[in-house]
Amino acid sequence: MKTTVKHLSDTRVLVTISIGAPELEAAQQVALKHLAKTTKVQGFRKGRAPLDVVAKHVDQSALSQETLNNALSKAVAEAYLNNEIQALERPAVEIKKFVPGDLLEFTAEGDVLPKVTLGNYKKLQAVKEPVTVTKADIDEVVTRIQKGYSEKKETSAAAVSGDEVVIDYVGTKDGEAFEGGTAQEYPLTLGSNSFIPGFEDALIGAKAGETKDIPLTFPQKYPAKELAGKKVIFTVTIKKVNQIVVPELTDEFAAKVGPFTDVAELKKDIESEITAQKEREATDKLKDSLVKQLVEKSKVAVPSVLREDQIRSIEQDMTQNLMYRGMTPEQYFETNGFKDRDEWLEKEAGPAAEDRVKAGLVLAELSKVEKIQASSDELAERINSFRTQYANNPDMAKRFDEPEVQREIANSLLTEKTVQALIDFN
Numbered sequence: 001m002k003t004t005v006k007h008l009s010d011t012r013v014l015v016t017i018s019i020g021a022p023e024l025e026a027a028q029q030v031a032l033k034h035l036a037k038t039t040k041v042q043g044f045r046k047g048r049a050p051l052d053v054v055a056k057h058v059d060q061s062a063l064s065q066e067t068l069n070n071a072l073s074k075a076v077a078e079a080y081l082n083n084e085i086q087a088l089e090r091p092a093v094e095i096k097k098f099v100p101g102d103l104l105e106f107t108a109e110g111d112v113l114p115k116v117t118l119g120n121y122k123k124l125q126a127v128k129e130p131v132t133v134t135k136a137d138i139d140e141v142v143t144r145i146q147k148g149y150s151e152k153k154e155t156s157a158a159a160v161s162g163d164e165v166v167i168d169y170v171g172t173k174d175g176e177a178f179e180g181g182t183a184q185e186y187p188l189t190l191g192s193n194s195f196i197p198g199f200e201d202a203l204i205g206a207k208a209g210e211t212k213d214i215p216l217t218f219p220q221k222y223p224a225k226e227l228a229g230k231k232v233i234f235t236v237t238i239k240k241v242n243q244i245v246v247p248e249l250t251d252e253f254a255a256k257v258g259p260f261t262d263v264a265e266l267k268k269d270i271e272s273e274i275t276a277q278k279e280r281e282a283t284d285k286l287k288d289s290l291v292k293q294l295v296e297k298s299k300v301a302v303p304s305v306l307r308e309d310q311i312r313s314i315e316q317d318m319t320q321n322l323m324y325r326g327m328t329p330e331q332y333f334e335t336n337g338f339k340d341r342d343e344w345l346e347k348e349a350g351p352a353a354e355d356r357v358k359a360g361l362v363l364a365e366l367s368k369v370e371k372i373q374a375s376s377d378e379l380a381e382r383i384n385s386f387r388t389q390y391a392n393n394p395d396m397a398k399r400f401d402e403p404e405v406q407r408e409i410a411n412s413l414l415t416e417k418t419v420q421a422l423i424d425f426n
Contacts, residue, residue, distance in 0.1 A: 003079045010301035013085060014109045017075050021102050027071035028101070031063055064100055076108050086113035089305045111303040116365035119297025122425045126289035131278045133271050141270045145257055146249060152242040158205045159241045161191040165203055166240040173232045180224070181232070185239065196222070199234065211237045223331040290422045294366070295358045302357045310353035311345065318349075360415075367418040374413040379406070382413055 001023060004016040035058050072093055080087055091110030098104050152164060159165050165188050171181025190200045202214040214234040222228040247253050254266040315329075322332055329341065338344040366372070383400050386409070390396040399405050 001075060001078065003083065005079075005083050005085070008109070010114045011111055011303040012109070013112050014107055015076070015079050015083070015085070015091070016105075016107050017079050018103070018105045019071060019075050023075065024067065024071055024101055024104060027074065028063070028067040030070045031066035032058070034066065035063060067100070068095075068098065068104070071104055072106065075104075075106075079108070087111075088113055088303050111305040114301040114303060114361070116361050117299035118362065118365055118369065119294055119299075121294050121297075121366060121422060124290050124293045124297075124422075124426045126286055126293060126426065128286045129282045131275060131282055133274045133278065137274050138267050138270050141274065142249060142267065146246050146253075147244075149247050149253070149257065151245045151247075153245050154208075155241050155243050156208060157241065157243075158207050159190060159203055159238070161204060162189070162244055164189050164242040164244060165206070165238055166242070167203075167236050167238055169234050169236040171232050171234045173227070173230055178227065178232070181234070189244070203236065203238070206238050206241075208238050208241050211235065221335055223327055223335055225331075225334065286423065287419050290426060291359050291363065291419065294422065295355070295362050298358075298362050298365075300358050300361050300365075302354050306357045306360075307350070307353050310356045311349050314349050314352055363415055363418045366422070367414055370418075370421060372414065372418050372421055374410055374417060379410050379413060382409055 001020075002018040006014045006016070008014055076091060076093070079085075088111040091108035094107045094109075096105040096107065098106075155163075167186050167188060168184045169182065169186065170177055172178065173181075188194060188200065188203075190203060193200065196216060196218055198216045199214060202212070202216075206212060212235075214236060215231070216234060217231050218224075218227045218229060220229045249263055251262040254260040254263045258266065258269070260266040260269065318332070319329055322329060327335075333340060333344050336344075336348075338347065383406060386400050387397050390400075400409075
């Protein structure tokens with residue numbers, strides 16, 4: 001076999017391969033063994049006839065095609081292995097010359113793993129930010145807990161900010177009700193800014209039983225194009241006004257919300273939780289900074305196949321998140337100043353995908369250079385922790401037995417260990 005490798009770019013190669021009679025004969029023997037299983041030969045049980053006999057009875061076009069496929073697959077695999085080429089996709093094959101039993105010349109072109117030149121990963125400048133927890137941080141959580149235990153008390157008094165009003169409303173544009181602008185028995189907390197500007201303010205001072213028309217203008221960047229910047233009228237009937245009664249912060253309240261004997265113990269627990277959360281955030285920020293610096297100091301090209309994989313992943317995540325928020329991708333593009341999907345790909349998704357690919361390739365090279373590995377025991381421990389987490393979901397727990405899922409977990413674990421090593425180096 002003769003092989004010539006031409007690097008079309010840092011991420012793409014064109015391999016020219018030529019094989020002769022011995023390789024083609026070996027490929028034909030493999031093809032005959034496979035076809036013998038389904039070829040009927042008089043006097044022999046299926047699959048038992050000698051290969052030279054099978055060769056006389058088998059469909060010659062099928063034999064030629066399977067021989068060619070076997071020869072191509074084996075030659076490409078050997079050529080890539082011998083030249084230390086790591087393929088990222090099945091290469092596109094173009095046959096230049098094929099003389100059955102004598103000669104096969106072809107090219108194989110495709111994206112390959114690029115060479116990565118690491119920057120000095122032991123002299124990066126990131127520093128973990130100090131973690132501080134203020135009294136305001138603790139008080140904010142305490143207030144949120146108190147509100148969570150609030151009680152509603154119906155009142156005949158005029159609604160004030162912080163009250164809950166239960167309303168029926170109909171929104172009209174040019175005298176016609178518009179989609180999504182009608183609801184009944186809707187609970188709305190005044191001051192929550194849940195509705196468009198002006199809606200909640202207009203209900204302050206209203207009493208149960210009143211009906212009022214509220215003229216408003218939708219924001220120019222409202223996600224629904226048909227309503228953005230449009231003038232509408234909401235006809236609102238106040239069915240009920242509820243005062244929100246927040247419980248006092250006492251030792252009895254502290255005991256009610258958890259295993260605490262007094263308010264001081266509750267606040268101490270909150271402080272510990274906030275500290276742990278801020279520690280995680282500071283560590284994540286440090287990791288991101290170190291990886292970003294290493295990528296900037298390293299030389300690495302981005303294979304198009306990996307870039308497209310990441311774009312698909314980013315788009316899938318975005319679409320799913322938008323669906324939960326009741327938005328479409330088109331609404332997201334408009335709200336964030338993109339003309340269309342193409343501009344979003346160019347300015348947001350594309351750069352983000354390239355950053356992900358570069359980080360992945362650089363960390364993979366670092367793990368190889370520093371011989372960082374995830375042991376079988378570490379992998380088993382991580383998989384078991386996932387199984388425990390999903391113990392109440394048998395279908396989900398069963399997924400962790402799948403080889404593909406276990407490979408993903410192993411890759412994630414290796415990345416974690418590599419990033420931790422990066423922290424240790426600095």
